[in-house]
Amino acid sequence: MPQFLSTTDPDFESAFQALLGAKREDSPDVDAVVADIIADVRARGDAAVLELTAKFDRLDLDATGLRFSDEEIDAYCAQVSDEDRAALELAAARIRAYHERQIPEDAMWTDEAGAQLGWRWTPVSAAGLYVPGGIATYPSSVLMNAVPAKVAGVGRLAMVVPTPDGAVNPLVLLAARIAGVDEVYRIGGAQAVAALAYGTDTIAPVDKITGPGNAFVAAAKRRVFGKVGIDMIAGPSEILVIADKDNDPDWIALDLLSQAEHDESAQSILITDDVAFGQAVADAVEARLQTLERRAVAGPSWRDYGAIITVEDMAQAVELSDRIAPEHLELCVADADGLAAQITHAGAIFIGAWTPEAIGDYVGGPNHVLPTARSARFSSGLSVMDFVKRTTLARMSPEALAAIGPSAERLAISESLEAHGLSVRARLDRLNRD
Amino acid sequence: MPQFLSTTDPDFESAFQALLGAKREDSPDVDAVVADIIADVRARGDAAVLELTAKFDRLDLDATGLRFSDEEIDAYCAQVSDEDRAALELAAARIRAYHERQIPEDAMWTDEAGAQLGWRWTPVSAAGLYVPGGIATYPSSVLMNAVPAKVAGVGRLAMVVPTPDGAVNPLVLLAARIAGVDEVYRIGGAQAVAALAYGTDTIAPVDKITGPGNAFVAAAKRRVFGKVGIDMIAGPSEILVIADKDNDPDWIALDLLSQAEHDESAQSILITDDVAFGQAVADAVEARLQTLERRAVAGPSWRDYGAIITVEDMAQAVELSDRIAPEHLELCVADADGLAAQITHAGAIFIGAWTPEAIGDYVGGPNHVLPTARSARFSSGLSVMDFVKRTTLARMSPEALAAIGPSAERLAISESLEAHGLSVRARLDRLNRD
The missing domain is CATH 3.40.50.1980 (Nitrogenase molybdenum iron protein domain)
Known part of the structure; x- marks a missing residue:
């Protein structure tokens, strides 16, 4: 009860x-194991990934077999029933329509001091998507991660999904195809996260990794955070x-x-x-x-x-x-x-x-990757915002610098950062001379 | 050269x-020390914070002395020259004007299936701001963290700043006052981060912690992440x-x-x-x-x-x-x-x-808290977005459920999540009966 x-x-x-x-x-302490796996993949690249895949997924591959070919994906997708395909396509279309409204806008304006200010959003260049294998292999999660990335404009989206004993869920590959995933690798675990973060001869590194996974995957994501961006640990x-x-x-x-x-x-x-x-x-x-x-x-x-x-x-x-x-x-x-x-x-x-x-x-339509464990107090579900970043822009006219530069100089001096102040002062002196 | x-x-x-x-x-390995400090503050609250402050900052306080009183802040602010005050006020006004443009908009619409969809942004209820003491004590950083939080609508903003041997930078307190900081505590280090994250009798817990700090502070922020949100580790x-x-x-x-x-x-x-x-x-x-x-x-x-x-x-x-x-x-x-x-x-x-x-x-006007170490590939500077979170909204009409529900049921079955499918089916059956 x-x-x-x-x-x-x-x-x-x-x-x-x-x-x-x-x-x-339960949070099994897998951190030491994961640290070794990441170090191994960094040191030996594909060779380490292949060995670990043979060990954990009982799958003997060579480097050319790491990636699903288009023909393989075609063949798996052909196994999906028309009804399941239609349901996935409806889901993808609705998720896409919702997330397209999240694309943030650039801005640029000139304020009363004559300063041009603004920002510009750009997509992450390359993202990696982790998809669990085994029992919890959810095509819906592929859509929920991949569609926002593609809506954001991510140029290269690489997916990893372990295929223990060679077992593949055709719906997962079809979801990847519908969402526009660019590359699919049959690897998983900490070794897949390491390969995405650091790259191997076969797998180019990405800038951000999202997607759910077990304790090993979560620990690996925590460890590569900083080298790449990650989404929340759910x-x-x-x-x-x-x-x-x-x-x-x-x-x-x-x-x-x-x-x-x-x-x-x-x-x-x-x-x-x-x-x-x-x-x-x-x-x-x-x-x-x-x-x-x-x-x-x-x-x-x-x-x-x-x-x-x-x-x-x-x-x-x-x-x-x-x-x-x-x-x-x-x-x-x-x-x-x-x-x-x-x-x-x-x-x-x-x-x-x-x-x-x-x-x-x-x-x-809304995303199903959402903040757990009371973290909705300070965080949000997955969105287009997770696959873009903002560059702030500022352009001073000489007049704008004359108006606000002296305050910058004053604060620099108060913080004992002389070169900061001098970099402003040198320009103000030129204005005063001219 | x-x-x-x-x-x-x-x-x-x-x-x-x-x-x-x-x-x-250099990343000194301070994690074990920090883990002990956090455990101590969780277990003993104010008593631990006071002991650690006596030890690291050579400052003997009782619990009532942890927080700066309004009168103390008044007295320190009165020490600031008019020129420095004017420079801080200009900076705060410009930072505020820039960040006010970042406030995100809510949305709600009805799509062609008859589904009402949207999202709503709400501020983080309580945020903590870490401000370093000692040589790198920058009033500008107080503004850059506190102003976006207040623009976002954070109701309670608690600042911590260590005061080794009792030394206080009046400009830091004035910046806090100008920015609208609600509470200021004279504590620092991992103990201050722990107090903000877990709370003590004197310091109520917050939901998010931002601001720069040394290796101990960074390690503490990493450790409390999940319990609270944190900004990037710069x-x-x-x-x-x-x-x-x-x-x-x-x-x-x-x-x-x-x-x-x-x-x-x-x-x-x-x-x-x-x-x-x-x-x-x-x-x-x-x-x-x-x-x-x-x-x-x-x-x-x-x-x-x-x-x-x-x-x-x-x-x-x-x-x-x-x-x-x-x-x-x-x-x-x-x-x-x-x-x-x-x-x-x-x-x-x-x-x-x-x-x-x-x-x-x-x-x-733009924020000076920015992504370092190549992380601009996947992350952005501090902004109003760091102090708000999004709740997605969905409301189906019976007609909308009739239109898209069968696809949800189909996907649930394909993922072997029967109750998911039944929760939709039970409603569809009612519609078919009515």
Whole structure:
């Protein structure tokens, strides 16, 4: 059974704090292993990558076999059913349309001092996309990472996906093709991250690496950060549903289970203002857990980390939600728009009972790579902004320098940075002479 | 003497690679010490902070003394000269005006499927600003961090600044007041970062920490990342000047020295298409180094890491500049605007000989916290965007769900995530029944 809490319980605050602070993830200490792998790939390049792939994926390749050829990709894509292809194409088109609105604008203006100021956005030149192999191989994640990169204008997008024992998910390759991925390599683990960051004879280095992965991949991304950019290190998935009694308990149960089935460490929380409705949802979850294909995953997640919290009113629900800062927030209440407007911290909000979170995982349009573990307090989901960078621009006229230069000189002197001051003074002296 | 390179040298490529790869920073391994300090502050709160402040800053305080009172700040601010105050106020006003243009816009639209989609930006609730004490205590950095935070709408901005032996820079406190900093604590080092991240009885925790610091501060920021957001970990400063022969060699020399004087690890590079001009700049640097106040810092930086590169034409200069991806790029050439338009990777561009980089450090308006060590390939300078986060929004009508839901269900099934599919199917079935 999940936890049942009520804000009227005398010990609610401590129970809620415990829920917030629950450590849901084992972090095996793989850092030393990963450091060795990265050093090996830096030193020996392709040879190291090939050896490690033989060892971990039981796959004997030579350097020319590291990359999927166009013909191989064609052949795998041909295995995909028309229905699956159409669904992927609809998803890609909707994700593309949403993310195209995120392309930031350049600016340049002249202010009252006569200074021309502005900025310019440019895409990252080359990006790498990590795609997990094995059970958690999600074509939707390929779209969610690759489409924003291509919308941003990334020129070269290289994807890595391990193929243990040679197993390939054709949908992953089709998603890569639909999204415009330029290169696909059949490697994974820390060795793939190292190859993307430092390059080998076969794989040119990239500037930024995104995409989910296991503890080895996460540790490798942390280690190469600085040499290249990385996206966030995601934790287990979470959903918070705020629902009143005028909902079908089975819908809400399925929404909670759609997070729980991801991972035994996932967390699903319901907040409701009706204690009987909360119990009805709990019953519906139990009923669905009898038959759910992934009940061996969803069951432990729900029992260990699930919670149903009863509040006195929706104002309390908003307050608790902002303390949780959920990755996914579903609002199944009468005035869902009004409640959404009151929320400050959430990765993504799904407004109204006709918007199950699963829509956002696939075809809604917004990105499904979202901040976990309360990091929505300070960070955002993946977007076009992760694949562009800003160069600030400034151009002083002699008049502008005359107007603001003396203040720069004064501050430089106050900071004991004489050359800073002199670089301004030398120019001001010329103006005064002319 | 700095290095002299020319793209016509037979060994240019290897020499340029060596210049790019030069490891300019000692990274003392302080991680174990920092881990202990953070654990201590988490366990003992104020008591640990007070003990560590007594030990490292030789300052005996009690908990009530950790925070500067308004009266204390008043008294320090009163020590600042009118001229320095006016310069700080001009700088703050210009930085504020520039950053106000960065406030991102919310969006909400309805697409052809009938789905309402959009996003909303909200400020980080509470941010912490680290300000170094000792020699490198820069009021300009207070403005560059605090003004964007306040422009973003951060409600609570807490600043920490160590005051070794009780020494306080009044300009730092005045900059904090002008920028609207809400709380100032006289603490520093890893203990200050830990206090901001985890909170103590006296210091409430924040959601994001920005600002420069030494190796201990950098290691502490890396360790608390995830619990809170952090800004980039900055390396030593760099400038690249591209200049033709129609420049005053002394101006360019001073611009190069204004980076070199920051730090012995700073790097100043000149690219020119005129070998004689390059020599003239080298001579001018040597002449200025005879008398420069900070010659003991600027001299080693210039000798160890400085370089003058002669190119055959400005197209080569652009190519090399993008490989360097400089933090600061100054363009002192006839068609500076034209050259600026060709640059892809740079933190900030200073266009034309009347725009010395020092203007950007203080009063230009753009931020002076910029990506170092080639990270302009994938990251941007500090901005309002560092203090806001985006919540994506989606609201399906029943019709929209009917239109796109089946594709979501199909993809869920292909990923073996049954509950995802069922959460959509349950709603579609209701529609079909109704």
